[in-house]
Amino acid sequence: MICKKTLSALLCAASVIILCSCTDRNTENETDLFAMDTYMTLKAYGENSKSALEKASAKIRELEELLSVTDENSEIFGLNSADGKRTEISDDTSFLIKRSLEINKSTNAAFDITLYPVSREWGFTTGDYKVPAQTRLDELLKSVGSENIILDTNDNSVSLLNGANIDLGGIAKGYAGKCAAEILKNEGIKSAILNMGGNVQTIGAKPDGSSWIVGIQDPTDSHELVGTVEVIDKAVVTSGGYERYFEDEAGNTYWHILDPKTGRPAKTDILSVTVIGIDGTTCDALSTSLFVMGIDSACGYLRSNREYDAVMVSDDKTLYITQGITESFSVSDKFSGYKIVTV
Ligand code: ADP
Ligand code: MG
Numbered sequence: 001m002i003c004k005k006t007l008s009a010l011l012c013a014a015s016v017i018i019l020c021s022c023t024d025r026n027t028e029n030e031t032d033l034f035a036m037d038t039y040m041t042l043k044a045y046g047e048n049s050k051s052a053l054e055k056a057s058a059k060i061r062e063l064e065e066l067l068s069v070t071d072e073n074s075e076i077f078g079l080n081s082a083d084g085k086r087t088e089i090s091d092d093t094s095f096l097i098k099r100s101l102e103i104n105k106s107t108n109a110a111f112d113i114t115l116y117p118v119s120r121e122w123g124f125t126t127g128d129y130k131v132p133a134q135t136r137l138d139e140l141l142k143s144v145g146s147e148n149i150i151l152d153t154n155d156n157s158v159s160l161l162n163g164a165n166i167d168l169g170g171i172a173k174g175y176a177g178k179c180a181a182e183i184l185k186n187e188g189i190k191s192a193i194l195n196m197g198g199n200v201q202t203i204g205a206k207p208d209g210s211s212w213i214v215g216i217q218d219p220t221d222s223h224e225l226v227g228t229v230e231v232i233d234k235a236v237v238t239s240g241g242y243e244r245y246f247e248d249e250a251g252n253t254y255w256h257i258l259d260p261k262t263g264r265p266a267k268t269d270i271l272s273v274t275v276i277g278i279d280g281t282t283c284d285a286l287s288t289s290l291f292v293m294g295i296d297s298a299c300g301y302l303r304s305n306r307e308y309d310a311v312m313v314s315d316d317k318t319l320y321i322t323q324g325i326t327e328s329f330s331v332s333d334k335f336s337g338y339k340i341v342t343v
Contacts, residue, residue, distance in 0.1 A: 035064045063179065076093070093158075143163040216236075236276050
């Protein structure tokens, strides 16, 4: 028979254990880093969240070194300088090229990683901006097209034909978020949020079990929100013309998302696209693609690919929201006057 004293001691021990596990579960750690041309804030909860975040950051840095188009030591730089010769590549690069080719196909070539010579000409990768002559763009567009990428996933090698060069800038951050999330999960982290400049990757739910509430930036004012979306274990990725752009002397704006058909900044009726889904890599490539496609084609794509949700802001004061997130999306006061169309 357990005496009263022993019982109270046991209860006491139990509550200490509960308190300890609560504290451990709620231990918050944060790492800030500048990588992939953006400021990133990685926040994780749990006992070993500090060391887990270090491992996740190291992977992001490793991917940056591998995938940068401008770093002369990167794998992509080597590939782009190989003059069409067959080049061995890492598993990460091979996977990303493969996925980019699949998305190129499914988006009717709105997503095209061979646009690099064109975006370099505009100065988007160097910051040395200029508006190229259309004749020059037409010349450069001759090497654009996924048929110029010969990828062999059996031996992880690739050849770029016809003077093609590639840039994984439209998909790399989403992949980095996904890899970082996998590392954190393998380290036992149940709750984390990675903010990677326009890309948000969540791991599990908040430590108290509730959903993460992710803000969607107003494409016309970086201090305002279009609204918020509640997610668990998903990526929320936004693309818009406001992210990186320059203006010419006449005040025309040119942004970094290009239309592969024209070689010019994609000008459609979309101001910004946010894609929400479990695979951050695809969400990233799709946010870029849907921006290029424009509202009608983007809605068509989303209707036939229901595993991805989206919030799109159009230039006629309309918000397009997919069926899957009508419950979890909340519109901000500023946008409450916008027409809402459910896709
Ligand atoms: P950000 O990287 O600024 O968050 P995105 O994910 O939309 O924005 O990616 C834009 C980048 O993708 C550009 O900087 C360029 O490297 C690349 N890019 C631009 N247009 C396209 C396109 N049509 N298809 C694939 N990649 C593109
Ligand atoms: Mg993208």
